Amino acid sequence: xxxxxxxxxxxxxxxxxxxxxxxxxxxxxxxxxxxxxxxxxxxxxxxxxxxxxxxxxxxxxxxxxxxxxxxxxxxxxxxxxxxxxxxxxxxxxxxxxxxxxxxxxxxxxxxxxxxxxxxxxxxxxxxxxxxxxxxxxxxxxxxxxxxxxxxxxxxxxxxxxxxxxxxxxxxxxxxxxxxxxxxxxxxxxxxxxxxxxxxxxxxxxxxxxxxxxxxxxxxxxxxxxxxxxxxxxxxxxxxxxxxxxxxxxxxxxxxxxxxxxxxxxxxxxxxxxxxxxxxxxxxxxxxxxxxxxxxxxxxxxxxxxxxxxxxxxxxxxxxxxxxxxxxxxxxxxxxxxxxxxxxxxxxxxxxxxxxxxxxxxxxxxxxxxxxxxxxxxxxxxxxxxxxxxxxxxxxxxxxxxxxxxxxxxxxxxxxxx
Ligand code: ATP
Numbered sequence: 230x231x232x233x234x235x236x237x238x239x240x241x242x243x244x245x246x247x248x249x250x251x252x253x254x255x256x257x258x259x260x261x262x263x264x265x266x267x268x269x270x271x272x273x274x275x276x277x278x279x280x281x282x283x284x285x286x287x288x289x290x291x292x293x294x295x296x297x298x299x300x301x302x303x304x305x306x307x308x309x310x311x312x313x314x315x316x317x318x319x320x321x322x323x324x325x326x327x328x329x330x331x332x333x334x335x336x337x338x339x340x341x342x343x344x345x346x347x348x349x350x351x352x353x354x355x356x357x358x359x360x361x362x363x364x365x366x367x368x369x370x371x372x373x374x375x376x377x378x379x380x381x382x383x384x385x386x387x388x389x390x391x392x393x394x395x396x397x398x399x400x401x402x403x404x405x406x407x408x409x410x411x412x413x414x415x416x417x418x419x420x421x422x423x424x425x426x427x428x429x430x431x432x433x434x435x436x437x438x439x440x441x442x443x444x445x446x447x448x449x450x451x452x453x454x455x456x457x458x459x460x461x462x463x464x465x466x467x468x469x470x471x472x473x474x475x476x477x478x479x480x481x482x483x484x485x486x487x488x489x490x491x492x493x494x495x496x497x498x499x500x501x502x503x504x505x506x507x508x509x510x511x512x513x514x515x516x517x518x519x520x521x522x523x524x525x526x527x528x529x530x531x532x533x534x535x536x537x538x539x540x541x542x543x544x545x546x547x548x549x550x551x552x553x554x555x556x557x558x559x560x561x562x563x564x565x566x567x568x569x570x571x572x573x574x575x576x577x578x579x580x581x582x583x584x585x586x587x588x589x590x591x592x593x594x595x596x597x598x599x600x601x602x603x604x605x606x607x608x609x610x611x612x613x614x615x616x617x618x619x620x621x622x623x624x625x626x627x628x629x630x631x632x633x634x635x636x637x638x639x640x641x642x643x644x645x646x
Contacts, residue, residue: 231306231326232378234286235371236313238320243436245270245391247313248287249467251306252645265290265332267447267644270389270469271378272621273345274478276488276543279319279370282434283621286374287469288381290332299328307367323371325355325379327364334382335362342380345373346472346622347480349488385475386635387420387628388447390454392463394439401461403428403440411453419444419453420474420625424616430457439463443473445631447641458646468644470635476624479541485516487546490555493518494539496563500530509551512540517551524554526612535563555623557612566604573599 236244248268255261268289275284293299303326310322327338341358344350355373359366364379366372394400405426412422420443421429430440439461444450447468458466478490485491495512502508506522508530518540520526542555569579569588577592579599586598613626 230288230290230329230379231303231324232286232288232375233306233310233322233324233371234374234378235320235369236310236322237281237436238315238317239281240315240317241396241435241437242314242320243438244285244287245467245469246393246437247306247309248289248469249391249393249465249645250309250313251289252467253465254305254309256645261645263292265292267388267468267470267640269378269381269383270471270473271342271346271374271381272471272473272478273374273377274347274349274488274490275620275622276490276545277349278488281319282436284374285621286371286378288375288378293328296328299326303367310368321369321371323366323368323373323375325359325364325366325372325375327362327379329363334380338362338364338376338380339382340380342377342382343477345377345380346477347489350377381472383470383472383636385477385632386470386472387474388444388450388468388635388638389471389473390442390444390447390450390466390468392439392441392454392458392461392466393437394462395464396435396437400431400433400439403431403457403461407457407460411456415444415446415449415453417627417631418446418449420627421616421619422453427617429617443471445628445634445638447635447638447644451641451643466646468641473621474619474624474628475632476622478622485544485550485552487544487550490541490543491552492539492541493552494537494560496535496537497530497533500534502527502531510540512538517549518542518554519551520554520557523615524618525615526554526557529610529612530557532564533559537561537563554612555614555620559609559612562606562608564606564608566606568602568604570599570602573597 236247271286273284355376408423432438442450442454482491497510498514499511508520508527510518537560540557542553544550572590574595575593577590579588582589588599589596
């Protein structure tokens with residue numbers, strides 16, 4: 230098993246492209262059939278401060294004939310990183326590998342993966358875990374993500390078809406109508422393709438990725454991806470198995486720990502909107518919960534004072550450890566509307582007659598002290614961000630019910646080009 234990370238720099242590169250290039254070498258050498266399953270794209274904690282973009286790391290499992298054979302694969306990966314990576318700024322590439330007779334993942338490695346997706350880990354911890362399980366680490370800070378990727382045991386998983394372009398050519402503009410039609414045809418087995426007329430499959434950075442199609446079925450991402458790759462002149466493509474869209478980063482802890490995704494439950498005791506339209510809600514008079522305007526859930530939050538809610542998201546260490554919402558669920562709506570009853574004599578509408586509790590019929594003038602009608606609103610809902618605001622690990626609502634499906638999908642015959 231070989232893992233890699235931290236091979237991209239501010240001005241370009243992409244770790245998925247290094248893995249793609251590695252696989253292309255194996256194809257050239259007639260070794261493609263030694264790859265076990267699909268190469269794996271693992272997203273790690275989106276809240277770590279050192280990431281440059283999507284905190285991706287990659288790994289691959291190869292069936293090697295001998296230990297020497299296995300180290301040749303590692304050498305190939307190492308020389309590719311040397312050739313392809315510009316070591317500028319924070320870029321600090323790393324490789325982790327395990328040579329083993331068994332394909333089973335050591336529980337300590339799986340634990341390290343889970344911790345790296347949900348928390349901040351140190352280089353020292355990576356080294357200690359590696360020593361215990363006989364994994365070897367080479368290079369800089371990237372060894373953390375590289376080792377973590379080796380511990381990914383897909384239980385819930387998804388696929389991504391990634392197409393590449395020539396970096397020195399201008400990005401083609403992908404026509405929304407092309408994406409819309411394929412989105413409709415492959416739904417629900419692909420997700421987050423388009424939001425209104427905004428194409429979501431195309432990154433905007435300087436990296437070599439032309440587009441990525443995510444989904445629960447490798448065959449559906451293949452059909453859609455292959456069509457678009459031809460139409461938009463991709464130079465090549467590959468399908469990865471990934472942890473994207475699985476909510477794997479949610480730790481479900483209830484304390485505001487910086488750089489983690491946490492869950493809080495409480496009653497909204499105050500809501501404020503600032504001049505830029507961002508919302509700040511206070512839970513149980515103490516915990517600050519922020520929702521950025523572009524998430525598109527501010528309207529749902531308004532009118533929620535008194536509601537019991539569960540909110541989850543990342544904690545930023547900005548003095549008061551605010552939670553930045555990824556999603557929210559109303560568990561109990563305390564909002565009650567108080568209405569006047571109809572007139573018991575003529576059925577007309579009644580209004581307050583000024584003195585406490587006295588109501589007067591607008592139609593016949595009848596007056597009495599009558600009980601008011603209490604109407605609980607009973608509105609409960611799940612507030613999810615707009616499709617354009619999803620981060621890699623967040624589970625889109627259209628995936629609910631499809632969890633685990635990816636594991637029943639056979640590997641496509643054609644998965645790299
Ligand atoms: P990409 O652009 O490929 O999506 P990125 O540029 O956002 O990813 P990387 O270049 O992969 O991020 O750099 C992230 C760095 O942080 C790597 O060196 C990785 O080893 C390290 N890292 C990742 N997750 C953790 C974590 N949970 N704790 C500590 N370090 C981490």
